[in-house]
Amino acid sequence: MIPSYANFGGKIHGGILLSLMDKVAYAAASKHAGNYCVTVSVDGVNFLQPVEVGELVSLLASVNYVGRTSLLVGIKVIAEDVRNGSVKHTNTCYFTMVAKDDNGKPTPVPGLLLETAEDTRRFVEAIKRREFKEQYGREFDNARTKLATEQQLHLLQQERCQLGY
Numbered sequence: 001m002i003p004s005y006a007n008f009g010g011k012i013h014g015g016i017l018l019s020l021m022d023k024v025a026y027a028a029a030s031k032h033a034g035n036y037c038v039t040v041s042v043d044g045v046n047f048l049q050p051v052e053v054g055e056l057v058s059l060l061a062s063v064n065y066v067g068r069t070s071l072l073v074g075i076k077v078i079a080e081d082v083r084n085g086s087v088k089h090t091n092t093c094y095f096t097m098v099a100k101d102d103n104g105k106p107t108p109v110p111g112l113l114l115e116t117a118e119d120t121r122r123f124v125e126a127i128k129r130r131e132f133k134e135q136y137g138r139e140f141d142n143a144r145t146k147l148a149t150e151q152q153l154h155l156l157q158q159e160r161c162q163l164g165y
């Protein structure tokens, strides 16, 4: 990680890491798909520990799940201090990618060969991840349409805000 990647606090900018993750997700997805892929959504981006200038960052990617035209790529980011060999896990996240044909339309991707029990765990976990995400999306949309803000003002009492109107 070179100095020009740093933010004002001297740590590596989150956007640099996101950009690297997107490229790695693309590489894994397009290699499996045999086609260009686009990023559709990104889940679970949490920067657990800062990355320092000078650390060696490695991104480990795996195609965990495939649908018809979509692929879920899991990415683990680790940062190593090359001077003492210490390694820290800074992030794990999941990119949903879709393969496109030459006309820009979603196109089917090959199925996955699950070669190890770990591959199978990741595939099953991806199915659950997708189900929970869809369920959360539906429930939140439902709750939001029913949400009458003026009846929820008591929620603000414990929060660090004040009404300015």
Ligand SMILES: CC(C)(COP(=O)(O)OP(=O)(O)OC[C@H]1O[C@@H](n2cnc3c(N)ncnc32)[C@H](O)[C@@H]1OP(=O)(O)O)[C@@H](O)C(=O)NCCC(=O)NCCS
Binding pocket: 038, 039, 040, 041, 066, 067, 068, 069, 070, 071, 096, 098, 106
């Ligand atoms: C993603 C995109 C291809 C979906 O197009 P669409 O015409 O709605 O296509 P479909 O409904 O057939 O969906 C294609 C696949 O994407 C999946 N998908 C669509 N929206 C999704 C979302 N928000 N989250 C997860 N998966 C999604 C569908 O489940 C489907 O997967 P499957 O074939 O494995 O079942 C289209 O919206 C697109 O091109 N978006 C722009 C992507 C882009 O440019 N990214 C770069 C960063 S800005």
